[in-house]
Amino acid sequence: MENKRELFQSMVKRFGLLNKNCCTVDDVEISLVQSHILYEIDRREWPSMQQVADALATDLSTFSRQVQSLMKIGLVTKVPSSADKRISVLGLTEEGQKVALAIQRDMEEHLEEIFSHMTEFEQDMVLQSIKLLNEAMAKSSVCCKPMY
Amino acid sequence: MENKRELFQSMVKRFGLLNKNCCTVDDVEISLVQSHILYEIDRREWPSMQQVADALATDLSTFSRQVQSLMKIGLVTKVPSSADKRISVLGLTEEGQKVALAIQRDMEEHLEEIFSHMTEFEQDMVLQSIKLLNEAMAKSSVCCKPMY
DNA sequence: ATAAATACTTGCAACTTGCAAGTTTATTTT
DNA sequence: AAAATAAACTTGCAAGTTGCAAGTATTTAT
Structure with a gap:
């Protein structure tokens, strides 16, 4: 872990x-x-x-x-x-x-090419995860001034 | 999408x-x-x-x-x-x-702090996704020389 | 024994960086 | 309304980073 x-x-x-x-x-x-x-x-x-x-x-x-x-x-x-x-x-x-x-x-x-090495399920999961991660980082106190 | x-x-x-x-x-x-x-x-x-x-x-x-x-x-x-x-x-x-x-x-x-803004389920999913992404990028033809 | 390749090091010239100090315009204070 | 403060930049500087080309030392190939 x-x-x-x-x-x-x-x-x-x-x-x-x-x-x-x-x-x-x-x-x-x-x-x-x-x-x-x-x-x-x-x-x-x-x-x-x-x-x-x-x-x-x-x-x-x-x-x-x-x-x-x-x-x-x-x-x-x-x-x-x-x-x-x-x-x-x-x-x-x-x-x-x-x-x-x-x-x-x-x-x-290029991103499409990279994604093509994953199943559709995995692709969705990865995108979902990046979104979650961005949200978590936005909430975080330790990082990430840029406001987008 | x-x-x-x-x-x-x-x-x-x-x-x-x-x-x-x-x-x-x-x-x-x-x-x-x-x-x-x-x-x-x-x-x-x-x-x-x-x-x-x-x-x-x-x-x-x-x-x-x-x-x-x-x-x-x-x-x-x-x-x-x-x-x-x-x-x-x-x-x-x-x-x-x-x-x-x-x-x-x-x-x-810091990563723990960031992860603390997600549920345990989300945390697992995110980690899993990063792994998948790394594997996909390793397979990719367009990027990513470093071999780790 | 000679040539070619490998693993670095150094000289250079170009570029990037941030800080401090300056300019101009806008806002606040008195 | 005048003076002081602040905001949005720009420029001078000095320090650091970069990659290429050319060099040295050692090893491998011929």
Whole structure:
């Protein structure tokens, strides 16, 4: 019954490797961190820098520079909010959306492939379990600031 | 039924944050990467550099330097193998073992806390699922070189 | 005996990180 | 209404991490 840590460590490690492969689309090559930024911008409605930096548990200064580089390669937009000019609102360019979508599809595909090694029953159980785990972690006092 | 990626991303992110907190013991403070190295050395019987670097999917040169810094703070030992003098055999110092154990306990404790938010039935199911997932990923063609 | 392979180490150059200090705009206090 | 405080960023810096290419030492293959 024990060695939870080992099980988790192993799984997270594998998933991390999976993630790493998924960042080249067309002729655009982005880092893992950058792909996470695209992902977070994509799933939010015009988030501020703060919001995304918080979600990724990254220092705002670090994040600021990452956004700059994503703007430079034309994947992300940043416009000052008209309501509060301190705030910058982030979005994806058309190209950024394309890249985010391609990565998303790639990941889904890989997850499907992984799931294909299990029975349907097992697949359901695993998904159910991940959900439970996320909920438990959200309730936990010891971890996990990001609020998604 | 869809949005597997979101579920996984979220879980991995949370677990990563959990991991990050767990690296200060007594007055020794180590990085996440270093804690993983200790972990991998601990669970193997006198591994070589290659073996651990492979397990962590790190470049050997990077790994070499990380080991150097861990030796400098007195947590890791490295001795040339007598059988093959090209090979260096890694181990933990007494202090290194203490640190590895403390981190291990810390992680177990946190995982227990997280699990405490679920029923016993759910806990079993989740553990079972993680095992299944690891097996499926091991079978997968798209990911996950590390062979543990 | 020579060539090729293995297990590392080091130099480099690029990138990432967080902290501290600064700028601009918004809110609170007096 | 003016001054102080706070919030949302940006930039300078210094430290650390990374991988590649090129090197050394040892072992295996030819």
